[in-house]
Amino acid sequence: MLPCDMPRHDSLLEYRRRIDRAVRFVLAHIDQPISLDEVAEAACFSKFHFHRLFTALMNEPPGEYITRKRLERAAIRLVYANASVTTLAEDYGYSSVAAFSKAFRQWFGCRPTALKAIRGRLEAGDGKLQRRYGKALNADELFVPAGPADDSGRRQAIEQRVVLRRVEGFELHYLSSARGYELESVWATWAALRERACAVAVETDCRWFALSHDHPGLTPPEQCRYDAGVALPPTARAALPLPSLRVPGGRFAVYPVAGPEASILRQYLEFYTLWMPHSGFEPADYPILEHYLPGCRPGHIHVELWVKIQPMRFA
Numbered sequence: 001m002l003p004c005d006m007p008r009h010d011s012l013l014e015y016r017r018r019i020d021r022a023v024r025f026v027l028a029h030i031d032q033p034i035s036l037d038e039v040a041e042a043a044c045f046s047k048f049h050f051h052r053l054f055t056a057l058m059n060e061p062p063g064e065y066i067t068r069k070r071l072e073r074a075a076i077r078l079v080y081a082n083a084s085v086t087t088l089a090e091d092y093g094y095s096s097v098a099a100f101s102k103a104f105r106q107w108f109g110c111r112p113t114a115l116k117a118i119r120g121r122l123e124a125g126d127g128k129l130q131r132r133y134g135k136a137l138n139a140d141e142l143f144v145p146a147g148p149a150d151d152s153g154r155r156q157a158i159e160q161r162v163v164l165r166r167v168e169g170f171e172l173h174y175l176s177s178a179r180g181y182e183l184e185s186v187w188a189t190w191a192a193l194r195e196r197a198c199a200v201a202v203e204t205d206c207r208w209f210a211l212s213h214d215h216p217g218l219t220p221p222e223q224c225r226y227d228a229g230v231a232l233p234p235t236a237r238a239a240l241p242l243p244s245l246r247v248p249g250g251r252f253a254v255y256p257v258a259g260p261e262a263s264i265l266r267q268y269l270e271f272y273t274l275w276m277p278h279s280g281f282e283p284a285d286y287p288i289l290e291h292y293l294p295g296c297r298p299g300h301i302h303v304e305l306w307v308k309i310q311p312m313r314f315a
Contacts, residue, residue: 017243018043019057020176022050023225024245026066027213030073030285031091036062059222071107072218073285074100078116079142080272081282085112087313108137108218133220141217144269155274162255162275167306169249172209172229173197173242180224181216183261187298189228193242201236208292209247210303216265247289248308253281254291255305264301271305281309 025042026034039062040050054062070092077083089100104112109127115137129135175193179185197206213225232240255275257267268288276283289306296302 015053016057016176018045019054020243022054022062023058023065026062026069027285027287030066030070031093033093034066039066067103068107068223071104072215074104074112075108075115075218076215077282078112080276081312082116082277083282083313088112110137129218129220133222135220138217141265142269144266144273154270155278158255158270158275162253162271162279164309165252165254165306167247167249167252170231170247171237171244172211172227172231172247173237173240173244174211174227174229175242177226177228180214180221181212181226182221183298186226186228189226193228193230196240196242197230197232200239201232205233205236207231208296209306210290210292212288212290214287248286250284251309252289252306253279253309255307256303257305258300258302260299261301268305271307276307279309280312282312284308284310 022039022043022045025039029038036051037047039054040047043050043054045053051062054065058065060068074083074088074092077088078085085097085100089097092100094100094103101112104110104115105127107128108115109130129137175189175196177185177189194203197203207230209229209231211227211229213227214223216224229245230240237244253271253275255271257264259267272283286308289308291304291306293302293304
C-alpha cells in the first residue's frame, strides 16, 4: 500500500509518531544549538511542511516549543537546584544574562531571581504563559509549604528514603495520553497499554513506567505530555506494534511515592524542594520517570520516582 493510500487513522498515527520523534530530538538536544531543519529531518518530514504539521499537532510552532522547553527546564533548575542565572543563560544558548532574563520574563512574567525567591508569595506579571494559556504561576504548585520552624526534620526523613541508583539504558514501548495529565485519560491509556502488552508477554515479565514530560506548575495543562510505557522481555519486543524509545542510562535518584492521586504532587514537591537543593545534584535534562509498582490502580498511586541527576554545576 502506498503512503497516499494509507487509511486516515494510520496516516494520522504515523504523523504523530514522526512529530514525537521531533519532540524527543529537541529534548535530547535542549542544551545545544538546534535548527528547525535538523528537527524536521529527525521527524522525516520535508522542512517545507514540517512547521505546519508540528503546529497543527502540538498546538504551538516548533520554534516556540523549543524556547518554552528551554525556559521551563531552566526554571526547574533555578527553583530546585539553586542553579545560577549565569549558568542557565550559558547552558541554554543565550548570548548574555540580560537576554536570558528578558526571555524568561516575557514567558513567565517575572525575572528569574524573582521566581527563585517566591516561596510563600509569588508576584508574576503578564507573561505569555498567562496571556496565551491563562496559566498563572502558583507557589503551591512549585514548593511544598514550609514547616513551623525549619525543614531539617522533614529533609532527613526524605534523605533516608532516597536511593541513588546507576541504571543501564533500556527500551520502552509506549502509548501517549490523549489529554495529558487528566486522570481519566491517564488510566485509559494504561488500560490500553496493558491489554496490548499482555497479549505478547506475561504481565509479571513486564516492567511498567511512565514519562511525565512537564511540570504542572510551569506548563499549561493542555501542553502537558504523559506517556505510559512498558519494558518487555527481549522475546516479546518485536511483537508489540507500538512506538518505542530508549531510556538513557546514568545515575538516578529513586524516591518512593504512594497514596491517592491528589497527594502525589505534594510528595513530588517534597522531594524536589527539600532533598534536591541539599543533595549536591541537580536534575538532568530528562523527563521524570515513574516506575509503577504492584498495587497501583485508579485512586491509589504506588510508584518509584526516578529522577535523572548530574553533579551540581557552579558558575
